[in-house]
Structures are given as structure tokens and as C-alpha cells.
Amino acid sequence: MELKIGQVVRSLAGHDKGDLMVIAGFEKTKALVCDGKHRKLEKPKCKNPKHLQATDMLLETDSMATNKMLRKTLNKIANPGG
Numbered sequence: 001m002e003l004k005i006g007q008v009v010r011s012l013a014g015h016d017k018g019d020l021m022v023i024a025g026f027e028k029t030k031a032l033v034c035d036g037k038h039r040k041l042e043k044p045k046c047k048n049p050k051h052l053q054a055t056d057m058l059l060e061t062d063s064m065a066t067n068k069m070l071r072k073t074l075n076k077i078a079n080p081g082g
Helices: 067-078
Strands: 007-011 020-027 030-034 045-047 052-058
Antiparallel strands (some): 007 052, 030 045
């Protein structure tokens, strides 16, 4: 699956293994990901796309407007029941 800006991904490697993140952009061959908590929108983490598992969820731009909104959206996706 091709990665797109706004797509929700799960980290497969590194200190953030298992965490949900969203793709904020691309830099050469790397994906820039953020979660709004450890990695803010202002300073996304550069990750190898091989270390990301793509999901079929794509966030709207307004869901990524602030770090707080991004955290809230990713938390709803990770914990749909509560």
C-alpha cells in the first residue's frame, strides 16, 4: 500500500514500536510521522517506510490542525470503546 499524507500508520520498529502515528510529509525516501504527544506536528520523526504498517484510515486536515486534536483522534482510533 502506498503511503499518503494524513494516513494513520503503526510503527513496527524503534522506541515507538506499536504506536499509532500519522504521516505528516515525506523527505527524500523517509516518511515524517507525528503523534501529537512524543512527536509534535512542529518536529515530526523521520522514519523508514519499511518500519511502518499502513492502515486504511486517512485523517482529514482539520483532525491534524493541532497536537491536541491529533492526540484525541489517534486515541479514539486506538481505543474505540472508550
